[in-house]
Amino acid sequence: MNTDWAAALLHPRRVALVGVSDDPNRTSGRPLQFLRRAGFEGEIQVVNPRRETVQxxxxxxxxxALPERPDHAFILTDTDKALDALEECQALGIPVATxxxxxxxxxxEQGAANQARLADILARGGIRLVGPSSIGVVNLHAGLTLTANAAFAEPDLPRGGIFVGSHSGSLIGALVSRGKRKGIGFAGLVSVGAETDLSIGEICATTLDDPKVTSYMLFIETLRHAEDLRGFALAAAERGKPVAAFKLGRSEEAAELAVSHTGSLAGVDEVADIFLKECGIARVESFEGLLEVMPLLERVPATALPRRGRVGVVTTTGGGAAMAVDQMALRGVEVVPASAETRARLRAVGIDAGEGRILDLTLAGAQYDVMKAALDVLRQAPEFDLVLASVGSSARFNPELAVQPALDAAQEPGTPLAVFLVPDAPEAAQRLARAGVPAFQNPETCGDAVAAALSRRTPRRQAPLDPGGADRPAPTVLDEAQSYALLAQAGVPVAPHVVLGVDDPLPDLPFGWPVVVKVLDAAIPHKTDAGGVVLGVADKDALRAAIATIRDRVAARTGGHRVERVLVQQMTRGVGEVLLGFRRDPQVGPIVVLAAGGIYTELYRDSTMRLAPVDRAGAFEMIAELKYARVLDGFRGAPKGDLAALADAIVGLSQLALLHEGRVAEAEINPLxxxxxxxxxxxxxxxxQVFDT
Incomplete structure (x- = not known):
């Protein structure tokens, strides 16, 4: 069988349209029309058992019955007939179907039966599938508009270097239509649908060595095939092809889940955010940001070390620039003033730089020589990672003049340059887009794209992802003493403690008073809620009384549950307390979480995470990202905490990703x-919690 599905996917010599309608206005009739209009040079084979001719x-x-076997079949029928067609594709050795x-x-129930049959067909091998629920695949450079998306009726779609992978079929149409208005061209677009077989990562990877593909846009709803996506992203970074993603899932409703436990702090969107970041993928917050970010990513390199991003702003309209500055600041981008040296260079070319954070040229900046001179000086200044030129009303009424300084300056070496167009200026935007100059048409998109570009990191290489847990039974919860033993194996220091039976004689403790006494029972993970904790126990008599109190309170609050054992632990105090957690996420695998600990975990949304394992440098980055870390670092003259030891604990706990053959499902210390x-x-x-072997 011919299994060269990668070539057949986007460069087929023959495509078969299965179930294509005679009505070109129907969804199943569109692909034939689109292929003909786009000038597809390969052979189009029409399959319809009810008609001798179609369109x-x-x-x-x-x-x-076809005289020659197709390379790619686009199945447009209802579900039952679609499965019959896929089965026929598999038997004939057709490499790929959509x-x-x-x-x-x-x-x-019927859907589950269909899914089982689909899985059985694919398991036989010899064919790869895009979908189901895929609206099609497009290679604009080859005239392959193998799609039912109505937006591809649009004539003269601009071609470019961007390849799109999308979970949403309608979104590929939205991208090309909006892209045409902005002068943005695409190389190809694929709607992956349900990703039952071929994933976004696998499909995008087939284009990595295509010279006509220079960058990637992803519209993501889930991280169902995270390892494929990461492998593609690493390979794209090696080739210098940037990747941007818009992922659904940012919402206040999702944020409310992140309150007290590792599993909650590491919510779906938070995990996706760190996963994309560690893959070197720039995540934008808006659909418009996805459309407009790419020229910026092609000019602003990813960095190995974290950076906040320093932006210099020059404008002909102070109010317009302020809108962009506000949006950048909200996303952690720092707009910095020109240095004394840069101001001196500006004065030397006749520009009064003033003392403000923004270089406001006023109406004089509408003159080519003034704006061009300012851009030349700012782009050579070492204090900026990016220069943003904010252009006022002249961009709409004199587009050929207003953006010419930026067009010319962008062709010369220097700090990356972007343009914010304050008015609605479509012609100016298209001029900039055709020249590949990053341009933004509203302040929110500008802030979004600039923040995404400046925060982009080079991908972090690590052990293969091991989500685990998806097909395993529920993990077993360990009691606190067993949990401490696991933590100690990972190199995390635990407080001195002993385990006592509630009816046993009280021994002499191997540590001093006072102590805390806790119920020790895996069935009672939240001990305080069950009345199972007594603090400040000062001697043996108080210890005996504390055990009796715990036994009575737990029984009263849990419907008679009998306490068999308690854990006695030496009390201590620290400079501060954090939550340190490990979790094996079902989509991306092991992660480590650091958050403000104790009651602060519930009060503040202050946490950071990484894919596990992390090294010591990564652990210090996590500490620096935590707002609460200021308390640990001698805030207002308070004692400093042992941040080096905290970093070591983060590294140690993250090693649970590799220890015990992946059996550890979750571990949490709160407080550390x-x-x-x-x-x-x-x-x-x-x-x-651990998975049983």
Whole structure:
């Protein structure tokens, strides 16, 4: 069988349209019209068992009846017939098929049966599938508009270097239509649908060595095939081809989930955010940002170390520039004033730089010589990572003059340059787009794209992703003593403790008073809620009383649950306390989380995370990102905490990703006390879950 699906996907010599309608206005009739209009040079084979001709072209009753086997079949029928057609494709050795039909895992009992049959066909091998629920694949450079998306009726779609992978079929049409208005061209677009077989990562990877593809846009709804996506992103970074993504999932509703536990702090969107960042993928917050960010990514290199991003702003309209500045600042981008040296260079070319953060040229900046001179000076200044030129009303009424300084300056070496167009100036935007100059047409998109570009990191290489857990039974919850043993194996210091039976004679403790006494029972992970904690126990008599109190309170609050054992732990205090957690995410695999600990975990949304394992440099980055870390670093003259020991604990806990053959599902320390500088850290409470072998 011919299994060269990668070539057949976007460069087929023959395509078969299965179930194509005679009505070109129907969804299933569009692909034939689109292929003809686009000038597809390959052979188009029409399959329709009910008609001898379709839209004036000969139709064949089945795939088997075709005189030559197609390379790519686009299946446009209902679900039952689609599965029959896919089965025929597999038997004939057709390398790849795209399936428009829905009605699978998302459609109840019948959908589950359809999904099972689909899986059985694919398991036989010899064919790869895009979909189901895919609206098609497009290669504009080859005239391959193998899609039912109505937007491809648009004539003269501009061609470019951007390749799009999208979970949403309608969005590929939105991108090309909006892109045409902005002068943005595409190389190809694929709607992956349900990703039952071929994933966004696999499909994009087939284009990595295509010289006509220079960058990638992704519209993502889920990280269902995270390892494929990461492998593609790493390879794209090696080739210098930037990747941008817009992922659904940012919402206040999602944010409200991140309150107290590792599993909540590491919500779906938070995990996606760090996954994309560590893959070197620039995540934008808006659909318009996705459209406009690419020229900027092609000019602003990713960095190995974190940077906030320093932007110099020059404008002909102070109010317009202020809007962009506000939006950048909201996203952590720093707009910095010109240095004394740069101001002196500006004065030397006749420009009064003033003292403000923004260089406002006023109406004089509408003159070519003034704006060009300012851009030349600012783009040679070492204090900026990016220069943003804000252009006022002249961009609409004199586009050929207003943006010419930026067009000319962008051709010369220097700091990356972008343009914010304050008025609605479509012609100016298209001029900039054709020249590849980053241009933004509203302040929110400008702030979004600039922040995404300046925060983009080079991908971090690590062990293969191991999501695990998806097909395993629920993990077993360990009690606190067992959890401490697991933490100790990972190199995380735990507070001195002993385990006592509630009816056992009280021994002499191997550590001093006071102590805390806790119920020790895997069935009671939240001990305080169950009345299972007594603090400040000062001696043996108080210890005996504390055990009796815990036994009675737990029984009263849990419907008679019998307490068998308690954990007695030496009390200590630290400079501060953090939550340190590990979790095996079902989509992207192991992650490590650092957050403000104790009651602050519930009060503040202050957390950071990484894919695990992390190294020491990554651990210090995490600490620096935590707002609460200021408390640990001698805020207002307070004692400094042992941040080096905290970094070591983060590294140690993240090693649970590799220890015990991937059996650790989750582990959480809350709180982890950070002791004074040089004294280390100490886990005061721990909870872990493991998968049974």
């Amino acid at each position: 004036g072209e000969r139709a064949w009753p089945s795939l088997s 399936m428009l039909s829905a009605g699978f895992g998302e459609s109840g 006390f950070v002791l004074p500088e040089g004294a280390g850290v100490c886990a005061i409470d721990g909870l872990a």
